[in-house]
Amino acid sequence: MALLQISEPGKSTNPHEHRLAAGIDLGTTNSLVATVRSGSPAVLVDEEGESLLPSVVRYRADAQPQVGRLAVAAAVEDPHNTIASAKRMIGRTTSELKTLHEVLPYRFDNELAKIPRILTADGPRSAIEVSAEILSELKKRAESSLGGELTGVVITVPAYFDDAQRQATKDAARLAGLTVMRLLNEPTAAAVAYGLDQxxxxxxAIYDLGGGTFDISILHLHEGVFEVLSTAGDSALGGDDMDRLIAEWILERCPCELSGNDSEATFLRQLMLVARETKEALTTQESAEVEIDMPGGEKWHTQLDKTTLDSIIDPIIDKSLLPCRRVLRDAGITQDDLDGVVLVGGSTRVPRVRERVETFFRCEAYADVDPDSVVAIGAAIQADILAGNRPADDMLLLDVIPLSLGLEIMGGMVEKIIPRNSTIPVGKAQEFTTYKDGQTAMSIHVVQGERELVTDCRSLARFELRGIPPMAAGSGRVQVSFKVDADGLLSVSAREMTTGVQADVTIKPSYGLTDAEVEQMLRDSIDYAEEDMHARMLAEQRVDADRTIEALVSALEADGEAFLDEEERDRLTAAIDSLRTLREGHDADAIKQSVEALNALSEPFAARRMNAGIHSALAGHNINEFGE
Amino acid sequence: MHTLLDKTYFDIFGLDEAYALDQGGLRQRFRELQRKYHPDNFASASEVEKRVSAQYAAHINEAFTTLRDPVLRARYILARHGVSQEEKSHMDNAFLIEQMELREQLEAALSSQDGLDALVTLSDKISRDYADKTAQLEQALDASEGPELEQADRLVRELQFFRRIQQEIEEAEEAYL
Structure with a gap:
């Protein structure tokens, strides 16, 4: 097996070199990191033997942020500086946060800011930075227990995350100094952990109800290929919502009046905590004692039984069943076609959830892998493959985009360019004509969502294509191309087609951070303040250069003679040598430019090798079937 | 250079160009091709190879999506014979009347007391009509003396109408959950 691998395109030339890779489940409530060691996946634990890292960060005025259990312990006494459930806020605007109907005990800065920031003792902090702190903590854990630097990670995201939320998650990883090999959808990761295991x-059906997000995916497993047929969900539905309803139930009964002022944040935080504990107690008990410290100092008691709890949380489960119906429809199947339903996410521990999911899908629910760690395990398996530690032939994941992508057209309507549940990567282009005489620019508004009106969809980006030569209305033709990569991330470009004049614009959706913003955040964050920024940038570019050189050298060794003439080989070798020299220097920008130049120069070689792949794929079949 | 990107969708999967299609075989070939070209195979390759593999994988996905779907597949075959969707063609009068009747039935179902039952009945009827039209479409496109383009174009438009109304019914059904 290893020998065969050497000539495979894109594989390391040294099959025995094991690269350190990890899978990270960045959860709303808890986060985990897992890796594959000696062929079997395992969750990594901290010094105290704990695998779950609470996704909570506490910012302090003159000290490093606390992450995890220490932060949780401080949450009640220091609610404004202790940020939990950042995942529910990531990639969202301030106004969107308000529509979540949440009582957030935080103070936000400028309401008009693109990215909302929470005011903390350590300055304003965005959900991206909070997530980066959690990722840094997991990176430290992984690197200390594996004894080396991570080559790359796979980070899981809810399948229903939109483009902005995915981009923001990737930005958080970059802030934490992690190389993201892939963003992987959580239900798909869970399916990997289950499917390969059994x-x-x-x-x-993978029913994934976490702390703050809900996903449902239908997968077809066949000979190691995990094909997602459809996915749906709600990126703001989860166990937190159950806790909130339970807290409201307690609040209705306890003899206290809330005025909504800041001083009650501690009380509210405590209430949420008690609500969660009560919910957890009722997974095994028929009835639980509720005890809270009233704002006045005295204690107050009540009882909550399982039947009442079921009726409190039923609306949440109802809300999850609507997307369940939709995925079946989108996959073109009924409950009878299913071989099983897999339960993922801590909230599926609630017996009522399991009961109702089994009833809905009319099949047995599997929950034998720990629902808390199954996603991280799946991510670790994928990371191991992407790092090249095991043959990619073992498994292939074919995922989809959860929400349609489109453009605004006349009258505030949406024209869908890529429909939801399209298998990724995917690319589509659509042509539009100018609608005014002498029109020299066209504004392009990219949206995501299923509704017909732009105002009901998520706005991802707006940009203008300028430089269209003046023509009669209808004769200017603009082609807008959408590309979604294997991470589910979108890029859009536009081009005027009729004349020789080309105006290309490639945009990154506006919720993603620009490189400059990431740099600024790095400068701002305490973690990196002592570090020389230049050194960090230089290190990043060197890693990039090494990767590029290594990949190209191994490709040249394998196929250089077959696909390139001597002159082409010499040119590439010279470019590699020049990058090698620059790499030893200290000019990060020069290295970056040299990498880009080398990439451009090697493009025809890559295309020829890829094309050759067709012939080897053909070799396995009857050649006549394919024709020429 | 003759690459996968230049091949017809049928050639990509090694299938004869015909409307009638072996779905199982298509899916099997699709998996085989993605095993070869999917970007996951190039995670540690150069940026260029990643980009090229994404382009191939996207093209294979597009070809698969088109061929497995009865309406998109028919559209693709028609386009290869120079019949584009944009050209306005005459809808059969009988079908226009049928459309109007179906719309009226949908509205009646939406406002009736036992709305859900009425919707299910209507949806079942449309599914049967849809299956009939698909069979007719196959006959028109795979006719031994060459495809009957005009008739096929008309049938595809009718199927597209059925799809739209079916979608409206499904959305209305969701409201009953």
Missing amino acids: GSEGKY
Whole structure:
């Protein structure tokens, strides 16, 4: 197996070199990191033997932020500086946060800011930075327990995350100094952990109810290929919402009046905590004692039984069943076609959830892998493959985009360019004509969502294509191209087609951070304040250069003679040598430019090798079937 | 250079160009091709190879999506014979009347007391009509003396109408959950 690998395109030339890779489940409530060691995946624990890292960060005035259990312990006494459930805020604007109907105990800065920031003792902090702190903590854990630097990670995101939320998650990883090999959808990761473990074949529903997000995916497992047929969900639905309803139930009964002022933040935080504990107690008990410290100092008691709890949380479960119906429809199947339903996420521990999911899908629910760690395990397996530690032939994940991508057209309507549940990567282009005489610019508004009106969809980006030569209305033709990569991330470009004049614009959706913003955040963050910024940038570019050189050298060794003439080989070798020299220097920009130049120069070689792949794929079949 | 990107969708999967299609075979070939070209195979390759592999994988996805769907597949075959969707063609009068009737039935179902039952009945009827039209479409496109383009174009438009109304019914059904 290892010998065969050497000539495979894109594989390391040294099959024995094991690269350190990890899978990270960046959760709303808890986060985990897992890796594959000696062929079997395992969750990594901290010094105290704990695998779950609470996704909570506490910022302090003159000290490093606290992450995890220490932060949780401080949450009640220091609610404004202790940020929990950042995942529910990531990639959202301030106004969107308000529509979540949450009582957030935080103070936000400028309401008009693109990215909302929470005012903390350590300055304003965005959800991206909070997530980066959590990722840094997991990176430290992984690197100390694996004894080396991570080559790359796979980070999981809810399948229903939109483009802005995915981009923001990737930005957080970059802030934490992690190389993201792939953003992987959580239900798909869970399916990997289950499927590979049990060698299952057939169609499965993955019902993933976490702390703050809900996903439902239908997957078809066949000979190691995990094909997502459809996915749906709600990126603001989860166990937190159950806790909130339970807290409201307690609040209705306890003899206290809330005025909504800041001093009650501690009380509210405590109430949420008690609500969660009560919910957890009722997974095994029939009835639980509720005890809270009233704002006045005295204690107050009540009882909550399981039947009442079920009726309190039923609306949350109802809300999750609507997307369940939609995924079946989108996959073109019914409950009878399913071979099982897999339960993922801590909130599926609630017996009522399991009961109602089994009833809805009319099949048995699997929950034998720990629902808290199954996603991280799946991510670790994928990371191991992407790092090149095991043959990619073992498994292939074919995922989809959860929400349609489109453009605003006349009258505030949306024209869908890529429909939801399209298998990624995917690219589509659409042509539009100018609608005014002498029109020299066209504004392009990219949106995501299923509704017909722009105002009901998520606005991802706006940009203008300028430089269209003046023409009669209808004769200027603008082609807008959408590309979604294997991470589910979108890039859009536009081009005027009729004349020789080209005006290309490639945009990154506006919720993603620009490189300059990431740099600024790095400068701002305490973690990196002592570090020389230049050194960090230089290190990043060197890693990039090494990767590029290594990949190209191994490709040249394998196929250089077959696909390139001597002159082409010499040119590439010279460019590699020049990058090698620059890499030893200290000019980060020069290295970056040299990498880009080398990439451009090697493009025809890459295309020829890829094309050759067709012939080897053909070799496995009857050549006549394919024709020429 | 003759690459996968230049091949017809049928050639990509090694299938004869015909409307009738072996769905199982298509899916099997699709998986085989993605095993080869999917960007996951190039995670540690150069940026260029990643980009090229994404382009191939996207093209294979597009070809698969088109061929497995009865309406998109028919559109693709028609386009290869120079019939584009944009050209306005005459809808059959009988079908226009049928459309109006279906719309009226949908509205009646939406406002009736036992709305859900009425919707299910209507949806079942449309599914049967849809299956009939698909069979007719196959006959028109795979006719031994060459495809009957005009008739096929008309049938595809009718199927597209059925799809839209079916979608409206499904959305209305969701409201009953």
